[in-house]
Structure formats: structure tokens, C-alpha cells
Amino acid sequence: MSNLENKSVALIIEDDPDLVHIFASALKLSDYETSTVEDGQAALAVLKQIVPDVVVLDLHLPGLSGREILQAIREDGRLHQTRVILATADYRSAEDLRNDADLVLLKPISFKQLRDLSARFNQMKKQAAAIP
Amino acid sequence: MNIAIIMMAVGAVVLLTTAVITWPRRNTAHWIFSFLAMALAVSVWLIGYALELSVAGLASKVLWAKIQYIGITFTPVTWFLFAYQFLNQNPRRLKTFSALLSILPLITILLAFTNEQHGLLWSQNLLDTSGAIPLLANSYGGWFWVHSAYSYLLILGGIAFFIRTIRIYPDPFRWQSAILIFAAATPMVGNLLYLTGNGPIPWFDLTPLAFAVSALLIAWGVARLDLFDIVPIARRMVVENMPDGIALLDNQNRILDINQTGNQLLSANGHQTIGLCLSDLSTPLAQKVANYTNMEQDEEISVEQDGKWRHFNVQIRPLYISGPHPRARILILRDISRRIAAEEGLRQRNLELQQLFAEAQTAQETAEQANKAKSDLLAKVSHELRTPLGAILGHAEMLQEGVYGPVSAEQNRSLGRIVENSGYLNEQVKDLLDISRIGNGKLELEMYEFDLEDALTQVEQRIHPTAAAKNLQFSVELAPHMPTRITSNSIRIQQILVNLCTNAIKFTDAGQVHVLVELVDADHWCMTVSDTGRGIPPQDLKNIFLPFYQLQTSLVQGQSGIGLGLAIVKELVTALGGKIEVKSQLQNGSTFSVTLPLCCLKLQEKKVEEYV
Numbered sequence: 084m085s086n087l088e089n090k091s092v093a094l095i096i097e098d099d100p101d102l103v104h105i106f107a108s109a110l111k112l113s114d115y116e117t118s119t120v121e122d123g124q125a126a127l128a129v130l131k132q133i134v135p136d137v138v139v140l141d142l143h144l145p146g147l148s149g150r151e152i153l154q155a156i157r158e159d160g161r162l163h164q165t166r167v168i169l170a171t172a173d174y175r176s177a178e179d180l181r182n183d184a185d186l187v188l189l190k191p192i193s194f195k196q197l198r199d200l201s202a203r204f205n206q207m208k209k210q211a212a213a214i215p
Numbered sequence: 216m217n218i219a220i221i222m223m224a225v226g227a228v229v230l231l232t233t234a235v236i237t238w239p240r241r242n243t244a245h246w247i248f249s250f251l252a253m254a255l256a257v258s259v260w261l262i263g264y265a266l267e268l269s270v271a272g273l274a275s276k277v278l279w280a281k282i283q284y285i286g287i288t289f290t291p292v293t294w295f296l297f298a299y300q301f302l303n304q305n306p307r308r309l310k311t312f313s314a315l316l317s318i319l320p321l322i323t324i325l326l327a328f329t330n331e332q333h334g335l336l337w338s339q340n341l342l343d344t345s346g347a348i349p350l351l352a353n354s355y356g357g358w359f360w361v362h363s364a365y366s367y368l369l370i371l372g373g374i375a376f377f378i379r380t381i382r383i384y385p386d387p388f389r390w391q392s393a394i395l396i397f398a399a400a401t402p403m404v405g406n407l408l409y410l411t412g413n414g415p416i417p418w419f420d421l422t423p424l425a426f427a428v429s430a431l432l433i434a435w436g437v438a439r440l441d442l443f444d445i446v447p448i449a450r451r452m453v454v455e456n457m458p459d460g461i462a463l464l465d466n467q468n469r470i471l472d473i474n475q476t477g478n479q480l481l482s483a484n485g486h487q488t489i490g491l492c493l494s495d496l497s498t499p500l501a502q503k504v505a506n507y508t509n510m511e512q513d514e515e516i517s518v519e520q521d522g523k524w525r526h527f528n529v530q531i532r533p534l535y536i537s538g539p540h541p542r543a544r545i546l547i548l549r550d551i552s553r554r555i556a557a558e559e560g561l562r563q564r565n566l567e568l569q570q571l572f573a574e575a576q577t578a579q580e581t582a583e584q585a586n587k588a589k590s591d592l593l594a595k596v597s598h599e600l601r602t603p604l605g606a607i608l609g610h611a612e613m614l615q616e617g618v619y620g621p622v623s624a625e626q627n628r629s630l631g632r633i634v635e636n637s638g639y640l641n642e643q644v645k646d647l648l649d650i651s652r653i654g655n656g657k658l659e660l661e662m663y664e665f666d667l668e669d670a671l672t673q674v675e676q677r678i679h680p681t682a683a684a685k686n687l688q689f690s691v692e693l694a695p696h697m698p699t700r701i702t703s704n705s706i707r708i709q710q711i712l713v714n715l716c717t718n719a720i721k722f723t724d725a726g727q728v729h730v731l732v733e734l735v736d737a738d739h740w741c742m743t744v745s746d747t748g749r750g751i752p753p754q755d756l757k758n759i760f761l762p763f764y765q766l767q768t769s770l771v772q773g774q775s776g777i778g779l780g781l782a783i784v785k786e787l788v789t790a791l792g793g794k795i796e797v798k799s800q801l802q803n804g805s806t807f808s809v810t811l812p813l814c815c816l817k818l819q820e821k822k823v824e825e826y827v
Binding site for chain 1: 594597598601602604605606607608609610612613616618637641648661
């Protein structure tokens with residue numbers, strides 16, 4: 084797939100261009116190769132082609148809601164190792180989906196926090212690969 | 216001899232007087248009629264006998280003997296009728312019955328006056344002059360025995376009726392009943408003594424005197440002891456004056472008897488309805504009741520009478536007199552209009568209540584909708600505010616972190632102010648959202664197990680820069696026996712501590728802010744935030760947990776905030792099942808203690824992290 088050079092792949096599913104830019108910058112700093120989709124349907128199509136290590140998922144999306152995309156990821160056997168970071172401004176949804184997502188970040192999301200957390204995921208992945 | 220005559224005369228006079236005295240009661244005691252007849256018959260007998268004894272010649276004695284027979288023959292008849300009326304109170308066809316019973320006595324009287332032609336009553340009338348006074352010595356003819364047998368039959372029948380009457384009366388009247396039996400037996404005893412020749416004076420017939428005594432005993436009992444009339448009359452009066460209509464119907468629906476109320480209910484003009492058929496009566500009630508042909512019925516019916524609806528409970532019961540088949544039906548009509556009206560009133564009230572309830576429910580639904588709308592608006596506002604805040608914060612941080620190349624110290628300071636103020640703005644938005652949710656009663660917190668040390672570290676990391684900026688010492692202490700894995704809501708615990716610490720720092724100019732987390736007892740733990748600040752004035756202490764409340768001093772000294780911090784803390788502590796207390800002295804610092812339960816039911820993995 085895309086992680087041929089063993090570089091981690093992150094998919095950002097977010098419709099706000101400012102946030103896309105910030106998230107992408109943070110993830111790139113943590114050594115991720117990033118792709119971006121701005122609506123739900125497109126996100127599903129992309130998820131059929133790639134297996135990202137991390138998905139940063141906004142809940143309020145045009146087309147298909149983040150909640151449905153999260154469900155699709157969880158039901159897809161190929162994506163069982165994909166970590167989902169849910170980004171939402173709604174505390175209630177955050178509580179609801181706490182168990183389905185790997186991480187829930189309440190907006191506004193700190194650039195530094197996302198950078199540090201994604202770096203930690205990447206490190207964990209590398210450590211796991213190092214074990215023979 | 217004279218004594219006997221005088222006794223008989225006195226007996227007759229007393230008897231007739233009694234009859235006259237009891238006469239006014241004839242309307243309530245129908246037996247008075249037969250009692251009077253009996254008194255007359257016995258009197259005729261007594262007077263005739265007295266005169267028979269008084270006169271000298273045979274012809275005169277025989278004449279008086281004949282006149283006596285008017286009394287002798289009618290005494291048993293009237294005695295029997297008297298007893299019969301006593302038992303039946305108001306027997307039907309009494310006149311016919313009396314006439315039939317009188318046939319034989321009339322024949323006897325006729326035979327007595329015509330005895331010289333046939334000798335059927337007396338075969339011979341002789342004058343016995345062997346004693347002190349001349350007496351009539353008779354030999355009896357064939358008819359005499361017919362007459363005697365008939366008389367005894369009637370007397371015995373009368374006694375039987377009296378004994379039955381006694382059995383009907385309730386126990387408290389038993390001794391009055393004894394008088395009645397005695398009265399009934401007296402004439403028989405008198406007659407037996409005479410016929411067997413065992414009387415005190417052998418030639419003297421005690422029977423008429425015995426009848427007199429008997430009649431007097433009864434009269435006395437009636438006058439002095441209300442011997443017989445009270446109970447039956449009382450019963451009659453009760454039935455007569457009952458508020459329910461009661462009627463006795465025969466198999467053709469004819470009214471055999473009816474009380475006053477029944478008559479009023481069934482008759483259109485108040486005329487007597489006895490003997491009439493229910494279907495012949497014109498009232499709507501009678502017409503409706505006439506349709507019931509069952510032996511038993513219990514139904515509530517409504518009829519329109521004089522333009523008004525009236526409601527009745529109609530009960531029909533069979534009346535068994537003897538044998539397995541009912542002879543008549545008892546109809547009971549109860550006016551239940553008032554009860555029905557009350558029920559109708561109750562139904563109306565119920566309906567009104569239901570309407571009120573429905574209105575209240577609609578109002579509540581409207582309020583709930585309004586609340587939801589408010590909640591939705593706040594969620595939207597919050598989202599709309601937080602999204603640009605995220606962009607501002609993110610871009611500033613990127614610049615700060617040198618993503619676009621190095622920044623100068625001044626630029627970095629400015630970026631720091633942007634980040635700091637965005638954080639503050641975010642905090643206020645969050646508070647507003649929280650308090651609106653709390654106000655809606657929608658704050659339901661999930662409980663899960665988490666690491667308390669981690670949570671405290673995060674609080675420390677967040678508070679430390681603020682404290683350092685004011686040169687305050689900030690420390691967090693975990694008491695030795697405090698368990699680190701606890702069940703609560705980590706985010707809210709952190710929120711409580713951050714709010715309390717931020718407040719403490721805000722009101723402390725020098726010294727320290729200290730957080731102590733310790734075990735209180737087996738079931739509770741406590742977080743205490745103490746400072747060395749200016750303290751809270753006593754008059755403010757009870758208000759500091761109210762939303763939007765701010766200390767006067769803090770306004771004066773230009774402190775920022777919208778006054779929601781402590782109100783939110785209080786609600787959060789309550790939602791977590793705990794309580795918050797504050798102690799403070801002016802210029803001597805404040806201490807806020809939050810006590811929380813150790814055990815919670817829901818255990819869940821915690822994954823939400825939050826940035827401020």
C-alpha cells in the first residue's frame with residue numbers, strides 16, 4: 084500500500100481548511116505522511132484504498148457524519164490496527180464515542196498536543212515492529 | 216248469690232267501658248272492631264245470665280236464657296275473629312269471613328227462640344227449686360251439641376291464633392305474651408269447671424265471667440303495657456314512612472300493597488294505587504317498571520319526570536309465603552338522583568382535572584422544547600466559537616513552535632498572549648455551556664476507574680504556569696494512604712480542581728496555593744485547596760456558589776471572569792455524589808474542601824483528553 088517506505092500514514096477527515104492545515108502540520112512534524120478529505124463519502128472511498136495508521140476524524144462533516152465513518156472503520160477488518168483520533172467540540176458526543184475511538188480530543192485542539200500524541204502513537208508502532 | 220249477680224253486672228259494665236276507651240285507637244289497631252264485638256257479646260251473655268238468675272218464674276228465666284244465647288253464640292265467633300285480626304293485623308275479606316262464621320250462631324239463636332216448636336236446643340226446661348234460689352234445669356236437644364262443638368272449635372282456634380301471635384313477637388315482649396296465653400286459657404278453664412261440676416258454686420256457669428276476665432286482661436295489657444300494638448304498628452309505620460318506595464306485586468303486576476313513598480312515586484295524581492296494574496299507571500317510572508317481569512332484578516334506571524331526569528334503583532325480590540313457588544314480588548324503588556348527580560359532578564371535576572393535566576403537560580412539553588432549543592443554540596454557538604478559536608490557537612502555536620521559521624522574542628511573547636487569551640476565551644465558552652447544561656438538569660456524569668496521580672499531574676501542569684506568573688508557590692500533595700486508582704469522572708475532577716486553583720490564585724497576592732488529596736474514611740476521600748489569599752468576607756460566604764455571583768471586592772479590584780466557576784464546581788461535586796465546604800477568614804486565606812465517595816457503580820475505561 085502507501086506505507087512502502089515504512090512511513091506512517093495519517094488520514095485527516097475535516098472540512099475546516101484552517102484545522103486541516105494545523106492538523107497536517109502537527110502530524111508531519113511527528114513523521115506522518117498525510118492525506119486529507121473534506122467530506123464523509125469521499126472519506127469512505129479513500130478508506131477503501133489505503134490503510135492509514137492514524138485517522139483524525141471530525142464529527143460534523145458534510146455528506147456522512149464522523150460517527151458513521153467511525154462505525155465503518157470499526158466494521159472493516161482491514162482497518163483493525165488503525166487508530167482513530169476523534170476531534171469534536173461537542174462534549175456529549177465525546178462522551179458517547181469514548182469507547183469507539185482510540186482518543187477523543189475536544190476542540191479547540193492544541194497543535195502541540197496533537198503533535199505530541201501522534202508522535203507517541205508513531206513511536207509505539209515502531210517499538211511494536213522492532214519486536215521480532 | 217247476689218255477689219255472683221253483682222260480679223256479672225260489674226264485669227259487663229267494665230267490659231263495655233273498656234271497649235269505649237279503646238275505641239279511639241281503632242285506626243291504628245284494627246282488632247278493636249272485633250274486640251268491641253266480643254265485649255258486646257260477652258256483656259249480653261253476662262247481663263242475660265244475671266237476669267236469668269234474678270227473675271223468679273220459669274217463663275221469665277227461659278226468656279232470659281234465650282236472650283243470653285245472642286251473647287253465648289257470638290262470644291266464640293268474636294273471640295276467634297279478635298285473635299285472627301291480632302295475628303293478621305289487616306286481613307282481607309274479613310267481612311265475608313265474619314258473615315260466614317255468623318251463620319251457625321244465627322241458626323242457634325233462631326232455634327233458641329223457637330225451641331217450643333221443635334225442642335232442638337232444649338228438650339225440656341224445668342225449674343229446680345231445691346236450692347237457695349230457683350234455678351233453670353235444662354235437658355239439651357241435638358242442636359245444643361252442634362252449637363257446643365262449633366263454639367269449642369272457634370275458641371280453640373282463637374287460642375291457637377294467640378299462641379302463634381306470641382311466637383311472632385320478639386323476646387323482650389315474652390312476659391306480655393304470657394298474659395295473653397293466660398287470657399286465652401281462662402274461658403276454657405271456666406267452661407270446663409262448669410261442665411264437670413267442679414266450680415266454686417256448682418250451679419253457677421263461670422264461662423261468661425271467664426270471658427269477661429279474659430277480655431279485661433287483654434284490654435288492660437293493651438292500655439298499660441302496649442301489649443300488642445306497638446311492634447306491629449311500629450313496623451307498619453317504618454314501612455309506611457320509609458324514603459324508599461315499597462310495593463307488593465302479584466303475578467299479573469297488580470299492586471297488592473304499597474307504602475306512601477311508593478304510591479307517590481308511581482301515581483301521577485297521588486291517588487291510591489292498590490289494586491291497579493303497573494301498566495295502567497301513567498307515570499314514566501311505573502311504565503318502565505312494568506316492563507320488568509323477572510322474579511329478581513337490581514337495576515338503575517333514569518326517567519324524565521316533569522322535565523327533569525330522575526334516577527332510581529329498582530329492586531325486585533320474590534316473596535315466598537309457603538311452598539317452593541313465589542306468591543308475589545316485592546318491588547323496592549330508591550331515588551338515587553342525588554347520588555347520580557354527585558357522581559356526575561365528580562365526573563365533571565375529573566374531566567376538568569384531566570384537561571388541566573393535559574394543559575400542564577402541553578406547557579411542560581413547550582417548556583421542554585424551549586429548553587431543547589436553548590440547548591441546541593448553545594451547542595451551536597459553542598461549536599461556532601470553538602472552531603475559529605481552534606484555528607487561532609493552532610496557528611499561533613505553529614508560529615510559536617517555529618513551523619514557519621524562527622520568531623523573535625517579541626513575536627514569541629505576542630504569540631504567547633494570543634495562546635493564553637484564546638485559552639481563557641475557551642474557558643468562558645465552556646463554562647457557559649456547562650452552566651446551561653446544568654440548568655437543564657442534563658448533567659449526567661459517567662463514572663469510571665482512572666489513575667488519580669495522572670489526573671493530578673495534568674492539573675499541576677496546567678496551573679503551574681499561572682501560579683508562577685504571580686510568583687506563588689503551587690503544590691499538589693497526595694496523602695500516603697490515598698488509593699491512586701479511583702472511580703469517578705477524571706475530566707470533572709480535573710475541572711473542579713482547575714477551577715478552585717484558578718480562583719485561589721486569582722485572590723492570592725503572595726504566599727502559596729496548596730492542594731491536598733487524602734482519605735477521610737473507608738468510603739470517602741477529600742480534595743482540599745487552600746490559599747494564603749485575602750479571604751472571603753463572611754457576608755459573601757453563603758452566596759459564592761450562586762451562578763454569576765462575584766465578590767464586591769473582586770469587582771472593585773478589576774478581577775476578570777463571569778462568576779460561573781464556583782457555581783459549576785458546586786454542581787459538578789453534587790453530580791459526582793459529593794459535597795463542597797468552604798472556610799475562610801479575611802486576610803487569612805480560604806480553604807475549599809470537596810468530599811467525594813470512593814465507590815461508584817459504573818466502571819469504564821477513560822479515553823477523553825482535553826486541552827485548555
